[in-house]
Amino acid sequence: MSGAPGTLERAVEATLFASDEPMTIAALAVHLGGVEPADLRDALTALATQYAARGVHLVERGGRWHFETAPDLAHLLRREKEQVRR
Amino acid sequence: MSGAPGTLERAVEATLFASDEPMTIAALAVHLGGVEPADLRDALTALATQYAARGVHLVERGGRWHFETAPDLAHLLRREKEQVRR
Numbered sequence: 001m002s003g004a005p006g007t008l009e010r011a012v013e014a015t016l017f018a019s020d021e022p023m024t025i026a027a028l029a030v031h032l033g034g035v036e037p038a039d040l041r042d043a044l045t046a047l048a049t050q051y052a053a054r055g056v057h058l059v060e061r062g063g064r065w066h067f068e069t070a071p072d073l074a075h076l077l078r079r080e081k082e083q084v085r086r
Numbered sequence: 087m088s089g090a091p092g093t094l095e096r097a098v099e100a101t102l103f104a105s106d107e108p109m110t111i112a113a114l115a116v117h118l119g120g121v122e123p124a125d126l127r128d129a130l131t132a133l134a135t136q137y138a139a140r141g142v143h144l145v146e147r148g149g150r151w152h153f154e155t156a157p158d159l160a161h162l163l164r165r166e167k168e169q170v171r172r
């Protein structure tokens with residue numbers, strides 16, 4: 001990551017981190033008290049770039065945004081599930 | 087954040103992100119296939135520094151590490167809970 005995240009980026013980051021499910025820009029706008037969708041899109045794009053090299057990625061699918069494990073680290077999740085089964 | 091996270095930092099980040107509960111260094115060492123505790127401590131300290139300015143923080147309490155919402159953004163969680171209650 002480069003540079004410190006902005007105020008809206010931090011708020012979006014915290015909201016998506018705590019959310020049980022992926023969120024649309026419209027849902028984020030309501031949750032954050034009426035932020036402009038264009039500003040949210042900018043913040044999401046900036047966050048996705050900041051997380052691109054990390055072990056967790058910010059991704060969008062079907063208009064909904066969420067954090068997920070980086071694809072190359074998926075084996076860590078599988079190992080955890082195996083341990084739970086024992 | 088500054089610089090790209092290292093391999094062990096990314097693995098620790100993904101593991102704690104996906105974990106349902108805070109993890110000790112010993113539990114992380116087992117999960118990651120026998121990493122040295124000293125290396126894990128270095129990785130955790132580096133991660134905590136990288137996240138210090140973000141909307142999510144990496145914190146240690148009672149020997150267990152986890153990600154949590156930055157204290158100044160706790161109002162975003164309260165708002166979400168209020169919405170759920172409606």
